[in-house]
Amino acid sequence: MRPTVATVHLDRLRDNVQWIKSQLNPRVSLMAVVKADGYGHGAEPVARTALEAGAQSLGVALVEEGIALRDRGIRAPILVLGQIPLRQIDDAVQSDLDMVVFDARTFDQAVMAGKKSGKPVRMHIKIDTGMGRIGLKAEDFDEHWLERLRHPEIMFQGLMTHFANADARDHRGTTRQVSRFLDVIEKCRRGGMDPPWVHAANSAATLRLPGTHFNLVRVGIAMYGLEAYEGMPSPLKPVLELNSEVVFVKEVGKGFPVGYGSTYVTPEPMKIATVPIGYADGYRRGLSNRASVLIRGRSYPVIGRISMDQLSVGVGLEDELRVGDKVVLIGEQEEQSISADQLAGLLGTIGYEIVTGLSPRIPRVYGN
Numbered sequence: 589m590r591p592t593v594a595t596v597h598l599d600r601l602r603d604n605v606q607w608i609k610s611q612l613n614p615r616v617s618l619m620a621v622v623k624a625d626g627y628g629h630g631a632e633p634v635a636r637t638a639l640e641a642g643a644q645s646l647g648v649a650l651v652e653e654g655i656a657l658r659d660r661g662i663r664a665p666i667l668v669l670g671q672i673p674l675r676q677i678d679d680a681v682q683s684d685l686d687m688v689v690f691d692a693r694t695f696d697q698a699v700m701a702g703k704k705s706g707k708p709v710r711m712h713i714k715i716d717t718g719m720g721r722i723g724l725k726a727e728d729f730d731e732h733w734l735e736r737l738r739h740p741e742i743m744f745q746g747l748m749t750h751f752a753n754a755d756a757r758d759h760r761g762t763t764r765q766v767s768r769f770l771d772v773i774e775k776c777r778r779g780g781m782d783p784p785w786v787h788a789a790n791s792a793a794t795l796r797l798p799g800t801h802f803n804l805v806r807v808g809i810a811m812y813g814l815e816a817y818e819g820m821p822s823p824l825k826p827v828l829e830l831n832s833e834v835v836f837v838k839e840v841g842k843g844f845p846v847g848y849g850s851t852y853v854t855p856e857p858m859k860i861a862t863v864p865i866g867y868a869d870g871y872r873r874g875l876s877n878r879a880s881v882l883i884r885g886r887s888y889p890v891i892g893r894i895s896m897d898q899l900s901v902g903v904g905l906e907d908e909l910r911v912g913d914k915v916v917l918i919g920e921q922e923e924q925s926i927s928a929d930q931l932a933g934l935l936g937t938i939g940y941e942i943v944t945g946l947s948p949r950i951p952r953v954y955g956n
Contacts, residue, residue, distance in 0.1 A: 847892025
């Protein structure tokens with residue numbers, strides 16, 4: 589195995605899910621979102637651990653993500669949160685995947701797939717209450733949709749929406765979305781259609797807006813221990829660590845150029861340590877001359893441009909350093925720590941992008 593590895597602490601994931609569950613009303617179910625290969629952590633081990641910890645269902649983005657979990661023997665309900673291409677509807681029904689539907693063409697194709705397979709089509713209707721992406725506009729949910737949902741091939745499983753600003757300090761946008769969603773829920777119930785599951789809350793809303801829980805919440809980033817909003821509760825611990833090793837050390841004098849474009853020139857005599865990780869691994873080039881790593885419990889700067897497969901670290905001449913020393917890029921070492929959220933801050937992005945962007949060529953090692 590190469591020196592660069594991502595260690596996924598499943599015990600922390602288990603603790604995070606159990607803590608989130610403890611914050612919910614017992615009547616509220618938890619869906620663990622494991623799309624994008626479990627946010628870069630590994631979909632199958634994350635899914636199994638989350639289910640063992642109390643999640644009742646799983647959320648994915650793509651049909652193939654759901655099928656991969658089914659092929660690995662996971663039988664819990666799996667909801668495909670994204671739009672399903674018409675050519676994949678048969679596969680979704682055959683694999684007993686719940687589907688999100690919000691247009692007549694997809695609905696009709698799903699009915700045909702149900703008839704062909706002899707299986708009920710498990711369906712959640714998505715309402716766009718203000719996100720502006722996929723979803724049926726609230727005002728367009730009418731008697732025609734109620735009639736569709738009475739079709740004998742359809743097992744109406746849920747009514748859902750998605751919040752655009754649940755992580756913001758100002759909750760007025762979310763309040764408006766909830767109001768629109770409540771109108772649709774009432775319309776649905778007046779029409780005699782009362783779905784088993786009503787859901788809207790993402791991680792941020794789950795942790796800070798209990799009035800949005802209905803009877804199911806969809807938790808993604810929070811269970812991985814990353815920030816869903818500023819000031820998120822501290823009991824949640826980052827699940828993933830990213831480590832490598834020093835593979836080469838050399839001493840250089842003042843004025844020595846480092847990396848492509850010579851964007852860093854040593855201001856004094858120093859050591860340069862080479863670490864075998866680069867932007868092809870998902871350690872972003874934008875972190876060049878900005879990020880730091882931990883070696884022997886101390887923080888050292890990444891110097892020069894990050895290459896496809898390697899980066900350089902600047903170390904003082906007096907500092908002890910050897911080939912084989914552990915390098916922490918995300919995680920803790922002695923009293924120091926670096927989080928995915930901190931790296932995201934340097935790039936002007938979010939922790940989601942850091943962990944989901946870690947390349948499959950980095951081995952994932954699982955610890956309990």
